[in-house]
Amino acid sequence: MKPLTQLLFTLLVAAVATPLFAQADTDILFTVDGKEVTAGEFKYIYAKSNQEEADFSKASVMEYLDLYERFKLKVARAHDMGLDTVADLQRELEGYRRQLADNYIVDRQVTDKLVEELYEHQKKDVEFSHIFFAFKGNPTPEDTLALYRKVADLKPSVTAGNFGVMAKEYSDDKYSKDKGGRIGFVSAPLPRGLYALERALYGAKTGQVIGPVQTQGGYHLAIKHSERKAYGEMEVGHILVRKQEGATNTGVPAKITEAQAKLKAGEDFGKVAKDYSEDSQSKDNAGYLGYFGINFYDPAFEAAAFSLSRDGQVSDVVETKAGYHLIRRISRKPQLSLDEVRPTLEAKVKADPRFTQAKRTLLKRTRAEAKLEEDAAAFRAFTTSLDPVKFASARWQPEEVTNNAVLYKMQGGQTATVADFQQYLLRNNRQRISLARNQGATPTTVATKLYNDWIDEELVRYAESRLELDYPEFAALMREYREGILLFEATKMEVWDKASEDTVGLLAFYEANRGDYxxxxxxxxxxxxxxxxxxxxxxxxxxxxxxxxxxxxxxxxxxxxxxxxxxxxxxxxxxxxxxxxxxxxxxxxxxxxxxxxxxxxxxxxxxxxxxxKKLDEARGYVIADYQDELERRWVAELRDAYPVKINKKVLNKIIR
CATH class of the missing domain: 3.10.50 (Chitinase A; domain 3)
Structure with missing residues (x-):
């Protein structure tokens, strides 16, 4: 790959792969025809392009500086060629921006934060108890507020000392009520709908009564008893001797003791399992149970398994409700890095209501930042003018607007009118018709639901329009795309196409360098x-x-x-x-x-x-070398046309 194309693709890949650090290093390293390149920009590109070899030595920095100067010279030429105004290239760039912006806001502000939070939660298991106050039926906002006040009024009387007693009296959780509200140890993520409780527990102090915490089913008062390093997942096999129904407790059965003696004498675990285990599903497969985490098996089984410190180690005899076990550790999954588990955690958070909740929080914050102003009167006037029959029809068309009232305004001049909203309704015909056919639906209820969805989209559009202002790394990313596209087109026109199409020049180059082929x-x-x-x-x-x-x-x-x-x-x-x-x-x-x-x-x-070699036999090599020659000539011309000025003091600070 030629140095030019190598640099182009390195820039694009580096920019996508890793976000830019905040550009604190604003000293000007060099200018090309008066256009400035900061030390921060250069150091970032240098580090990302060279990866582990980025030692910032003088030789390495100077070599890359020459490469980056040439890159900027070609971009300057592309601007003078007017390539930044070509419609096709503008559309291509806008397509890049849309693709990035579609996910950038949610990924950076919602997904990434939730993933990082869940990763931190998964480092620990939390032991807790709770008192649950369930919603009755389909609660109204008034019902929700009333239940909240009830729980808030009760909270001052709930302490770590009387928590179990209060749980038995007040909790609606039938599973834990009789156990004083005790749930035991849990690992993140908690089941769907319990994100608020998970977040509160992991942020609470041991022994602290927390709440009221609202989840999908109701409100919780909870207390964190302890936390420990997460057990994670263990892979085990076991030998089981079952308890006999109705038999009195006569101690450890001789059969399991005999199996244990066989293992201590060095006999293979799989053979002993086959001969002694009473677990019909696993005995013929060396007692294999596979991987499991906490709250999967009996607590005594779990505690014994996770206490094993090395692969191949076998536990002492462990008694559970099922019987007596000898447990063999096969392996234990290690704590992986965030990058290694990120795809899995992303899938988990996006499938959980916490994702929707976080997006709503983001939109609420954007609404405030945008200083959204809505004209409720104008919206009411629009909805009351809608004909119920026509509006529910698939043939509905926007009415001609005589007074095209502004429905909202946002900071920075973003506005939308009744006509804009009608176009949104037209684009969402299916949803409009579906909502209109619901029992009790009216034009006002349908339009209000769609209006709220529309406002959400408009808030996202507002946030996207400000990405370059709010996120320096996004601005830098778009600069890389923009300059990369310009560089590609300019080089294609000035070098690659000429090398392929200039048959006279190619032949002359071949004749002058015939001895190389x-x-x-x-x-x-x-x-x-x-x-x-x-x-x-x-x-x-x-x-x-x-x-x-x-x-x-x-x-x-x-x-x-x-x-x-x-x-x-x-x-x-x-x-x-x-x-x-x-x-x-x-x-x-x-x-x-x-x-x-x-x-x-x-x-x-x-x-x-x-x-x-004849020219036809060496054509590919000759064209490649001719491209290099044309590029050298082009760069020499560019250096004459666009003065490059390097700040040596700033350069010396970069070199280590």
Whole structure:
């Protein structure tokens, strides 16, 4: 890949892969025709392009500085060529921006934060109890407020000392009520709809009563008893001797003790499991249970398994409700880095209501930042003018607006009118019709629902319009795309197309550099293909081929049974032909394809010395070198046309 294209793609990949740091380093490193390049911009591009080799040594920095200067010179030329005004390129850039902006706001402000938070939560298991106050039926806002006040009034009387008693009296959670509200240890994420409780618990102090915390089902008062390093997941096998129904507790069964003795004597766990285990589903597979996390098996089983410190270790006898176990640790999943688990965590947060909740929070904050002003009276006037029958019809069309009232205003001049909203309704015909057909729906209720959705979209549009202002890294990313597109087009026109289309210049370049394009020593090789299904003896063909010309061999055995193909290959290609040697008369090993019914072998007919390549034979190499030459000439012209001024003091600060 040429240095130019290499730089272009490095810039684009680097910009997408990693967000820019805040550009605090605003010293001007160099200018191209008066246009400034900061030290921060250069250091970022240098570090990302060179990755682990970015040592900021003088030699390395100077080499890359020359490369980046050339990049900026070509961008300057692209601007003078007017390429930044070409409609197709503007559309391409806008397509890039839309693609990035569609996900940038949500990913940066919602997804990334939720993923990072969940990753931190998953480092710990939390032990807690709660008192749950359930919503009754489908609560109204008044019902929700009343229940909140009830819980808030009760909270001062709930302490760590009496929490269990209060839970038995007040909790609506049938699972934990009789246990004093105790849930035990949990790991993140908590089940769907419990994100608020998860966040409150992981942020609480041990022994602290927290709440009221609202979740989908109601309100919680909770207390965190303890936290520990997350157990994660363990892979185990076990040997089980079940408890006999109705039998009195007579201690550890002899059968499990005998199995334990076998293991201590060195007998294979899988064999002992097969001979002794009473778990019919796992005994024939070395007792294998697979991976599990907390709250999957009996707490005693879980505690014993996660106390095993090394792979292959076997526990003492463990008693559970099911019986008596010997547990063998197979492996334990390590704590992975955030980058390693990010895709999995992203899927989890996006499938959880926390994602929708976080997006709503983002829109609420954007609404405030945009200083959204809505004209409720104008919206009411519009909805009351709607004909119920027409508005519910698939044939509804926007009415001609005589007074095109402004429905909202945002900071920065973003506004929208009744006519704009009607176009939104028209684009969302299916949703409008679906809502209008609901029982009790009116034009006002349908329009209000769609209006709220529209405002959400407009808030996102507002946020997207400010991305360059609010996020320096996004502005830098768009600069990389913009300059990359301009660079590509300018180079294509000034170098690549010329090298391919300038036949006179290409020929002149070839003639001036003819000595650079030579064949290495070659061999003239014939490939023989024999139809073995025809009854021809392949060995006879090979024997004759060693001392005869291909045409003579074909004449002897028949062209329909033996085909030949002769070509010339440089010596380094001969190894690929069944270890053919660069010697006249050398014959390769025969390759017999029984399925296809053919056998092939190669023979060296003669050796050819080093020779010049014709232009057609070297065209690809000549064009590539001619491109390099044209680029060198172009860069020299650009340096004359666009002065480059380097601030050596700033440069010296960059070099380590």
């Amino acid at each position: 030579n064949w290495k020593p070659r061999a003239e090789v014939t490939r023989y293909t024999v139809d073995t299904k025809s009854g021809v003896d392949v060995n006879e063909v090979m024997t004759m081929a060693k001392n005869s010309a291909p045409a003579k061999v074909q004449y002897r055995f028949g062209k329909d049974k033996v085909t030949t193909e002769t070509d010339r290959y440089e010596y380094d290609r001969l190894d690929q032909m069944e270890n053919l040697k660069p010697e006249v008369g050398s014959v390769s090993v025969m390759k017999n394809d029984l399925r296809e019914g053919v056998a092939t072998f190669y023979k060296v007919e003669k050796l050819l010395p080093t020779a010049p």
